[in-house]
Every structure is written in C-alpha cells, then in structure tokens.
Amino acid sequence: MIEEIQDIGPSKVIQLFFPVSNFHAIVVVDNVALGPSIGGVRVSQDVSTEEVKRLARTMTMKNAVAGLPHGGGKAGIIADPGDPKKEHYFRIFSQAIKDLHEYIPGPDMGSNEECMAWIYDEIGRATALPEEIGGLPLDKLGATGFGLSECAEIACPYANIELKGAKVAIQGFGSVGKAAAKFLSEKGAIVVAASDTKGSICNPDGLDVKELLDLKEEKGSVIHYKKGTVKKCEELFMTPCDILIPAATPDVIGKDNVEGVKAKLILQGANIPITKEAEETLHKKGILSVPDFIANAGGVIMAAMEYAKKSEREAFGAISERIKKNTKLILEKTFKENILPRQAAEAIAKERILKAMQYKRVL
Numbered sequence: 001m002i003e004e005i006q007d008i009g010p011s012k013v014i015q016l017f018f019p020v021s022n023f024h025a026i027v028v029v030d031n032v033a034l035g036p037s038i039g040g041v042r043v044s045q046d047v048s049t050e051e052v053k054r055l056a057r058t059m060t061m062k063n064a065v066a067g068l069p070h071g072g073g074k075a076g077i078i079a080d081p082g083d084p085k086k087e088h089y090f091r092i093f094s095q096a097i098k099d100l101h102e103y104i105p106g107p108d109m110g111s112n113e114e115c116m117a118w119i120y121d122e123i124g125r126a127t128a129l130p131e132e133i134g135g136l137p138l139d140k141l142g143a144t145g146f147g148l149s150e151c152a153e154i155a156c157p158y159a160n161i162e163l164k165g166a167k168v169a170i171q172g173f174g175s176v177g178k179a180a181a182k183f184l185s186e187k188g189a190i191v192v193a194a195s196d197t198k199g200s201i202c203n204p205d206g207l208d209v210k211e212l213l214d215l216k217e218e219k220g221s222v223i224h225y226k227k228g229t230v231k232k233c234e235e236l237f238m239t240p241c242d243i244l245i246p247a248a249t250p251d252v253i254g255k256d257n258v259e260g261v262k263a264k265l266i267l268q269g270a271n272i273p274i275t276k277e278a279e280e281t282l283h284k285k286g287i288l289s290v291p292d293f294i295a296n297a298g299g300v301i302m303a304a305m306e307y308a309k310k311s312e313r314e315a316f317g318a319i320s321e322r323i324k325k326n327t328k329l330i331l332e333k334t335f336k337e338n339i340l341p342r343q344a345a346e347a348i349a350k351e352r353i354l355k356a357m358q359y360k361r362v363l
C-alpha cells in the first residue's frame with residue numbers, strides 16, 4: 001500500500017504559520033525524480049499533515065503512472081473554504097511558496113481556478129488556470145469525470161458489466177461527480193443515485209442527469225430533485241448498482257460500511273476514498289476497485305498538458321489514451337498475479353519512479 005513505501009519520499013514537509021493573518025498551511029513535496037511536483041491545494045478546516053502527506057504520495061503515483069514529467073506534491077490551507085478572507089490567504093500562501101519551484105499548485109477540494117489565478121498572479125506558477133489567462137479550466141471542462149468514464153469503458157468487461165445500461169451511484173456531486181455523471185450517461189450508463197453534503201437522491205429507474213445538473217446549479221443540492229427518494233448521505237454506498245463512484249472525501253468506505261457495498265465495480269473518483277482494510281475486503285468479495293491514481297488522473301493529465309501549453313483537444317486526447325492504456329495495464333496485472341489493483345498500479349508506478357531516481361545526484 002502507498003503508506004508502506006517509505007523509500008521514495010516525502011522529500012519535504014513544510015509547515016507554514018501566518019500569525020498576523022491567523023492561519024496555518026502545510027506543503028508536502030513527496031518525490032521529484034520525474035520532474036517538479038504537481039498537486040492540489042486543499043482548503044478545509046480539518047486538513048491534517050498526515051492527510052496532505054498521503055495525498056502527496058498519491059500524486060507521485062498518479063503522475064508516474066500517467067507517464068507525466070512530474071513528481072507528486074500537495075498543500076493544505078487550514079481554513080473555511082467559504083471564508084471571505086480566502087483571496088488574502090491564497091496570496092500570502094503564494095508568497096510563502098514562491099521559491100519552492102519543486103511544487104506547482106493545482107486545485108483541490110475547497111479551491112478552484114480563481115484561486116489558481118491568484119497564485120499565478122503572485123508567483124507565475126500554477127495549473128488549471130482560467131481560460132482568460134491561457135488556462136484549460138479542468139473542472140469546468142470535466143477532465144477528471146471524463147477520465148473516469150474512459151476508465152469505465154476499459155474496466156467494465158473485467159467486472160462483467162456492460163457499460164451501456166450499467167447503473168451508477170455517485171457520492172459527491174461536485175466538479176468530479178457531476179462530470180462523471182454527464183460523460184457516463186453519454187456512454188449509455190444510467191445514474192441511479194447521487195449525493196452531496198445535504199443528502200442523497202435515488203431512483204432505481206434512473207435520474208435525469210441534465211435536470212439534476214441544472215437543479216444542483218440552481219438550488220445548491222441534489223436533494224431538491226423531485227423524481228426520486230431522498231436518503232441520508234451515507235446510504236448512497238448501499239445503493240444496488242453496477243458502478244459506484246466515491247467522488248468526495250477520503251476514507252468514506254471503511255470497515256463499518258464495506259460489507260454493505262453492492263456494486264460490482266468501484267471507480268475511485270476521490271483521492272484515498274477507501275481504507276486499506278476495506279480495499280482488501282472488496283477484493284475478497286470480488287468487487288473490482290480501480291484505485292484513485294489510475295481512475296481520477298484526468299485532472300492532473302489536463303493540468304500537465306496546460307503547463308506544457310497544449311490545446312484542449314490534445315489534453316482530452318491524452319486523458320483518453322493514457323487512462324485507457326493504464327487501466328488495461330493494471331487490470332491485466334491484477335488478474336494475472338491475483339493481487340489488488342492498487343498493488344498492481346503501485347508496482348508499475350514505483351518501478352518508473354525508482355528508475356528515474358537512479359538518474360538523480362545521490363544526496
């Protein structure tokens with residue numbers, strides 16, 4: 001598992017305290033053997049150093065598996081994402097990381113392209129910028145959700161599912177969840193449940209994705225959708241479905257609810273949404289779970305393409321090609337060696353990283 005690999009990082013764990021502005025931030029540069037690290041800035045009141053370290057490692061693996069010339073990093077700003085002083089926090093944070101060229105910030109939960117524009121304005125280094133300043137707005141374009149739908153195309157046959165007509169449940173109807181719903185329904189899948197912090201909405205016959213997207217935009221929550229049953233957030237994981245997509249927070253599937261999961265295939269839209277123990281249980285139950293750093297790599301692939309000044313078309317092409325290729329590669333290894341998909345993916349990523357580390361000066 002990711003946490004057990006000690007020999008590749010983290011290379012820097014930086015605590016930033018801003019007593020005058022009264023907030024605290026964390027930056028972790030995990031590994032830069034493949035190039036400067038790319039990773040999101042999470043803004044949350046309870047983001048911890050441990051969480052940022054785990055997320056930075058996930059980025060190292062994700063960038064390596066995706067074949068990008070980037071290492072893994074991550075940052076956390078401990079603040080309320082709705083704080084009116086958010087821009088001020090971002091600008092101060094940017095100045096503090098100005099000389100940390102090994103870390104290129106991107107968006108994550110609680111941050112968006114506007115936040116990236118503030119960072120870019122301060123230090124000239126950020127990904128997922130607004131279009132007006134030359135960016136490829138990955139959340140608006142739905143890069144990660146698109147990648148999840150491409151991943152589904154390849155993974156479905158391994159879980160004995162036909163994508164056309166497959167029933168999908170999505171936890172978290174934010175940037176990732178909404179785009180996954182859109183692209184999967186375009187491929188003929190049926191979204192039967194979706195949730196956000198207010199609750200979940202279910203209809204075994206399918207939710208109208210366009211209506212749900214409009215309603216989320218207008219009223220702020222999926223629970224206002226009329227043609228379905230409103231349930232508690234956590235009930236979403238028990239939805240009878242073919243494909244389950246956790247696309248919100250870490251560790252949402254664990255020992256307390258893993259036995260109730262009814263899906264045949266899980267695509268990890270969020271980063272580290274399933275505990276290590278629960279991943280093992282899923283494997284024993286015959287539920288295929290494609291790990292985060294394979295399934296949700298669409299966003300970082302687009303971010304890297306933007307950084308390399310490529311077009312939107314080239315970015316979507318790269319997402320499709322790389323995610324399909326890597327999903328196939330790790331699932332072949334998984335079934336051949338009867339190991340967990342995460343073990344297969346980590347083995348491939350680690351091999352690439354260790355090879356690149358051999359080219360570095362030994363410190």
Ligand code: NAD
Pocket residue numbers: 107108109110138139143144171172173174175176177195196197198233234247248249250269270271296297299300
């Ligand atoms: P977001 O803030 O746009 O959306 C998150 C959604 O999850 C919101 O709708 C929120 O209401 C919902 N949510 C939060 N807690 C919930 C809970 N307990 N139950 C149900 N819903 C809940 O964030 P996002 O950009 O969509 O990111 C979601 C996850 O995907 C994060 O783990 C992030 O690290 C990961 N991720 C995002 C990207 C990207 O491109 N944005 C790429 C890779 C991974």
